[in-house]
Amino acid sequence: MLRSLVQDPKVRVRVLERVEEFKLNNSADEKVWFRELVLCLLTANSSFISAFKALTCLGDKIYYGTEDEIRSILKSCKYRFYNLKAKYIIMARQDVYGKLKREIKPIADFDQQLAREILLKIKGIGMKEASHFLRNVGYFDLAIIDRHVVDFMIRIGAIGKLNAKHLSKKHYMLFEEILRSIASNLNISLGVLDLFIWYHETNTIVK
Secondary structure (H helix, E strand, O other): OHHHHHHOHHHHHHHHHHHHHHHHHHOOOHHHHHHHHHHHHHHOOOOHHHHHHHHHHHOOHHHHOOHHHHHHHHHHOOOOOHHHHHHHHHHHHHHOOOOHHHHHHHHHHHOHHHHHHHHOOOOOOOHHHHHHHHHHOOOOOOOOOOHHHHHHHHHOOOOOOOOHHHOOHHHHHHHHHHHHHHHHHOOOOHHHHHHHHHHHHHOOOOO
C-alpha cells in the first residue's frame, strides 16, 4: 500500500517539495535552526498542529522573550504545557542558541546518530524530537517514530502492539532499523519515508 503511494506522482511532488524546504534549512542561519528546535520542543507530548500554532504565536519572542512572556503567549494561544515548555525554551536558548550550526552541523554532516545523541542532552528533547529536528534541517537518515508511525508499523505487522508514548531507546533503535529496511526496499531515505507514512496516516504533509 505504501509503494503505490510513493509512486503516486501528485503525492511524490508534494513530499519532494517538503524535502527541498528541509534542504534549504540546512544552509539557513542559526535563527532558523533554533526555530526548528523550538518547534520540536513544542511538539513533544503534543500534536504537530498545536505546536506549530504555538510557535507562530511566539514569533520572535523565542529569541529574546522572557520566560514569563513566553509562558503567557503559550497560555493565550491555548497550548497545554505552557509552564514546562516556556522553561525548556529558555533553557535551550541559554544552552544551545548560537551553537547549533557551529557545533551540531559539522557532526551531523559526518554522523547523524552521533548528532542525535548530543541533542538528547537538551532538556525536553528525546529520540523522536532530536530525529525530527535533524530531518527538518536537512538530514534524512533517522526515523521520527511517533504514534502515527507506530500505528502504521503495527498495521502492516512489522511490530506488535505497544504504547508509542512509552517507547524505550532500545525499542526506538530497533524500530528505526525496521523502517530503514522498508525505506531501502522503496529506494527512499528514512526521513522521506516518514513523510509518506504521515501522508498515508493523516492525509497531510505538515511536519
